[in-house]
Amino acid sequence: MATLFEMSPRCQELHKKLTDFVQNDCLPAEEVFESQVGKGDQRWKVIPPIMEELKAKAKSLGLWNLFLHKGYPEGPGLTNLEYAHLCEITGRVPRVAPEAINCSAPDTGNMEVFAKYGTPEQKQKYLVPLMNGQIRSAFAMTEYAVSSSDATNIETSIERVGDHYIINGHKWWISGAGDPRCKVYLVMGKSDPRNKDKYRQQSIVIVPADTPGIDVIRPMQVFGYDDAPEGHCEIKFTNVKVPVSNIILGEGRGFEVIQGRLGPGRIHHCMRAIGMAERTLELMIERVTDPSRRTFGKILARHGTVAADVARMRIEINAARLMVLQAADKIDKTDAKGAMRDIAMAKVLVPNMLQRVLDLAMQAHGAAGLSQDFPLARFYAGARTLRIADGPDEVHIQQLARQELLRGSDIRAKTAAMKIRRQEILAKGSKL
Structure with missing residues (x-):
């Protein structure tokens, strides 16, 4: 498991650049982006100008199309595991950062379809402009x-x-x-x-x-x-x-295509969800340690239930991250089909974790947590959506259960062999 924490020197450099870009460019632009979205019918005609500015800067920094793993000559040469570390950062500003680096759904999945299955003509007509961020x-x-x-x-x-x-x-x-x-x-x-x-x-x-x-x-x-x-x-x-x-x-061959498309895409959603959870935890800590906010004579963090909530949030985020990294690593070592079990586990665990983390943070923020003054309500809508999108929880759980239960005959055989061995040992011991 220790290898899951390791990043190549190149990935470390990208991680540093992307962290700075998201924190100092995308996060401050979040409110501007929302204000530039059109009103009424114009909401479907106006592209916030700030997005093109962010995309231009991301390109200049080499933070572009990071999702397309090294199996594709069109990509930047990263592994899925390396991208997992980077994708998490973009989840902190989900409406802005993924698109700013041309790594937002559904384009990522569609680009992978064209890259993996497209003819040269299809790639030229659609993959090239998609990867350039033109369409x-x-x-x-x-x-x-x-x-x-x-x-x-x-x-x-x-x-x-x-x-x-x-x-x-x-x-x-x-x-x-x-x-x-x-x-x-x-x-x-x-x-x-x-x-x-x-x-x-x-x-x-x-x-x-x-x-x-x-x-x-x-x-x-x-x-x-x-x-x-x-x-x-x-x-x-x-x-x-x-x-x-x-x-x-x-x-x-439609099912073959969607299985190749959905595997990496499902895990990308989980990567971004970890970033959303981290930002949520930071908002929670900022709120409950604010000395100006007191209830019953104490800041919120001094109440035992609130402090315990922060600890649980930390535990759940870290555990979910490990599962996402493991799934990404498995895709690299096999393929999306070979990592189906790990992807399914992450797809169930991570959105549920994010929903619980958000619920605790919203409760600590009081009525403000439900308002437009914080991103928590929108994050919550996204978290709840993920429990249905790309396959509902029940489908992944059913798939996991089927795979686990297939181990039944092997487990029973091992148990039977162990019992025979135990009787042999008991019989031998009784003669001593």
């Missing part, structure tokens, strides 16, 4: 009418007609689709619904955002937050027509 993208999988936690349920049709695919479907919670810079969707649907293998029915196709037949109906809200200008939108695809060259990897 944004969306991933359209979740559907309005079915339980999408089981992706075999999706009903969007991808029908081949001659040299084109015709797409019809009703999606929602499509992150990034409200952004005026969103120029491309990756759409998952069924191209072979009669295939006996339910995991070979699905395909993923590239759909330019300006293709006729796409109707962005509305942005969805999470506890009242619409996350403009990116948004999480409800969309209808009606007879949307794209060339067959827009297929990703091949027909019937």
